Amino acid sequence: MLNVPLLKQSIRSNAVMWGSMTGVMTLLCIQFSMLDMTRSMLFTIFYGMMTTILPGIYVLVTANKLIASQVDRGSMAYVLSAPIKRSTVTVTQAFFLVNSLILMFGIQTAAHLLVNSSKPISLATLGYTMLPGDLTGKMILQVNISALMVCIALSAVCFMFSGIFSSSKYAIGLSGTFIGVNILANMLAMFGSLGVSGLDKFKYLTIVSFYDYQSVLFAKNDWIEKMIFPVLIALAAFTLGHVVFKKKDLPL
Secondary structure: OOOHHHHHHHHHHHHHHHHHHHHHHHHHHHHHHHOOOOHHHHHHHHHHHHHHHHHHHHHHHHHHHHOHHHHHHOHHHHHHOOOOOHHHHHHHHHHHHHHHHHHHHHHHHHHHHHHHHHOOOEOOOOOOOOOOOEOOHHHHHHHHHHHHHHHHHHHHHHHHHHHHOOOHHHHHHHHHHHHHHHHHHHHHHHHHHOOOOOHHHHHHHOHHHHOOHHHHHOOOOHHHHHOHHHHHHHHHHHHHHHHHHHHOOOOO
16 A cells, blocks of 8 residues: 655655754753753653644644645645555655654654663652652653654644645644644643643644643653543544545646
8 A cells, every 4th residue: 555656755855954953852851951050940841841842843844845736736646646545645745744753753762771870860860759760761761652642633623724725825724723723722721830820721722632741751641541532533533534545536
């Protein structure tokens, strides 16, 4: 079902954007986990915000480029003249989008594990004074898996809009609104967790509410149960985008 030439083309055309977001996210993670002045904000700022904002920007731009932008520019006609089935196009592009996120988080997670192994950070430093011990590699892996699954759900919704609309302005407009609302609500919820009354409720308006790093830190299994919902959202959104693009009339 995968088309290798199309996959290579997607990798080349999105390499700069992917490399930039991966580099920035990894460097921020290293900074927040190494420097004494920022270590206390590792979870409130980096894991609380950056692990959704930076991948969110990436999937907003990339999902549009994978389908809607190519239809809008007319280059999709060249792709389909190969010939390649429309179903092969969507499966290949979805495969690229998901795996690029997996690799992005994989690199950032590996960097954090390396830093944490040489300079562990205590949970008390992170603001969890009731918890003994240091942040462990297992916790880091679980937190990043949770963030990754939510970001895959975000990418699936953007991919769905890209598959549904033939005009790039509609696809990126709705995707941008969706990503923006999720990020803004998550930021407001973060201020709520810091003591601003009422704002903590905003997290329930977004997919990001299923990303629960506190469950990991407190050694609960809630975060695993919550992963069911982003997985279902991702499957539904990818499927809808695939079906609509496969059946709709294209301005080729």
